[in-house]
Structure formats: C-alpha cells, structure tokens
Amino acid sequence: MLKKPAVFVLTFLSIFVLKTIGFFRKKSLLELKPNGEKSILILTPHADDELLGCGAVLKKQAEHSAQITLVNMTDGGASMSRLDSELLVKIRKKELKAVCRLLGINNIIHLDQPDGNLKPNEEIIKRVATIIDRIKPEIIYVPFFCDFHRDHVATNLILSSALKRSFHTCAIRAYEVQVPITPLLFNSYVEISDWLQIKKNLLRQYQSQSLVLDNVFLAWNLNASFIQKAKNVEVFFSCDSPTYCWLIDNFVSDEETWAKNFYASGNSAKILLAYLKGLRLRKKIADHMQGAGLLRSAEPSSTYS
Numbered sequence: 001m002l003k004k005p006a007v008f009v010l011t012f013l014s015i016f017v018l019k020t021i022g023f024f025r026k027k028s029l030l031e032l033k034p035n036g037e038k039s040i041l042i043l044t045p046h047a048d049d050e051l052l053g054c055g056a057v058l059k060k061q062a063e064h065s066a067q068i069t070l071v072n073m074t075d076g077g078a079s080m081s082r083l084d085s086e087l088l089v090k091i092r093k094k095e096l097k098a099v100c101r102l103l104g105i106n107n108i109i110h111l112d113q114p115d116g117n118l119k120p121n122e123e124i125i126k127r128v129a130t131i132i133d134r135i136k137p138e139i140i141y142v143p144f145f146c147d148f149h150r151d152h153v154a155t156n157l158i159l160s161s162a163l164k165r166s167f168h169t170c171a172i173r174a175y176e177v178q179v180p181i182t183p184l185l186f187n188s189y190v191e192i193s194d195w196l197q198i199k200k201n202l203l204r205q206y207q208s209q210s211l212v213l214d215n216v217f218l219a220w221n222l223n224a225s226f227i228q229k230a231k232n233v234e235v236f237f238s239c240d241s242p243t244y245c246w247l248i249d250n251f252v253s254d255e256e257t258w259a260k261n262f263y264a265s266g267n268s269a270k271i272l273l274a275y276l277k278g279l280r281l282r283k284k285i286a287d288h289m290q291g292a293g294l295l296r297s298a299e300p301s302s303t304y305s
C-alpha cells in the first residue's frame, strides 16, 4: 500500500496535469433532489458500497418518505480482513444493518453470493427481476459499470438481464465507489456538504473494513471542482433503464474481459493504474454518450426536481 505522502504527491501531480490540459472547466450539471419518489432500489455488491457511493442521497430521499430496498449481492466473506470468513460475513451483515438503520433504509435483502465471484447466473437474475417487479422502483442505484471490481461489473450484468425480463422501466443512477466515473462520464450530482461529517462518521460503522478513505474524501471534493456552485458531491451517471441496458450490452459483453481491463485491488496505486488503463475505453464510451446526447439530459423528466 502506498504511504500517505506518496498518495498526495501522486494526487497533486495528477491535478496539476489535469489543470494544465484544461480539464477543470466547470460544468453546469443536473443537481438531483428528492422528488416525491415512493420506491427506490439500491444494488450494493458489497456492504459499504452503498454508503461510499450514494449514502447522502439515500438519506435525503428516506427523509422525504421514500421506501428504500437494499439488495446486498455478496456475503462479504472475501474482503481484506484478519477475521475468519464465517465471522466476517456475520459482522458485515451487522454493520450493514446498523448503517441502513441510520440511513433510513427499511428493507434489506441478502443474496449471499460468494464475495469476489459473483456470477450473472439464472437464479440471481430471476431473484433480482422478481424484486424489481414487486417493488416497482422509480429509481435504481447501481455502481457504474466502468469499474475495476468484477463483482461490480457482474452486478450490472445481473441488473441488465433482470430489467429486460421484468418489463419495468425506471431511472438508473450509477454511482461511484472507488474508481472515478470521471467528469467525462458523470452527468448529475447531489451536493453533500450539509451531510459530509455525518457520512464520514457513518463510514466508521464499517470497522471490519480497511477502507482507504483519504482518496474517497478527496474524490468527493475533487469531483465538485468540475461542477458549478458545488463543494462536495456524490456524482452519478443517470439515464433511463433501457438506455443503461443498451450501454451494458454494447460495452460490457463479457465480465471476465472487462474485469481484466480494470482489475485492481484496494491499493491506491493499482486503482490509479486501473483507471489509466481504462481511459481509452472510457473515452470511447463518453464519445458514444455525447453523440447520443446522454451526457446532457439523462433521466426521465418525472425524476427531476
């Protein structure tokens, strides 16, 4: 793992290079606010992804009476920890339960798939499709498919197949976990400054995890520097569900190949390398999205405030 000074030197150099090439032009992006949604679904590949990626927006929506269902895809037994796997699974479920209670998420469904080896198999696709048909969410949150972690990619493949099977359509908000969505691709945000300290405190609930939080805090602030009038943000790639399925069909056909493109572990240097390695592919996706007008106005109008 990189030592802190090295992380900051790398970060400073990256910011300097990005500034030099004019990367920090501020964009006027869509600010997402609760809009009377009644039913929301979030897919989290691992307990803690939901809080890192969209904890503040979920809390805001719960405060506006949205019923939120969280589907925890994996059992969490393979995360970096000194604990025995069986004990770790139990502890992570407890941690997730505590965080969900504080966020106002009232329904947790555990799919208990093997951590690190989530597969888009028939049984799981069917279960997710059944959940979507039952709760008919207006918004589904999922980690953005352009990610280094194969479980995050598999979650997207499962969602895409489940959506096609269920005939339900809704808004998708793809959230950022550790790999930056990047200003090339995010098209909406939530200002979280009023909730920043609470979110940081909540992350301490995940004591079993050795999260590299300095980078995460920096990302919330750094992403805001690309957006007019923003200070700290959760960013999203938002679009309607048929469009999101189309993107997955066309850019993520094979989770193994995709995972090799982006693979890294929680190590800061590897995340940076994985990001750089996937840059050309991200640019290709961004060009397509730009051409289709998807980076300007992306959600069904009913979900805009």
Ligand SMILES: [Zn+2]
Binding pocket: 045, 046, 049, 149, 152, 177
């Ligand atoms: Zn994860």
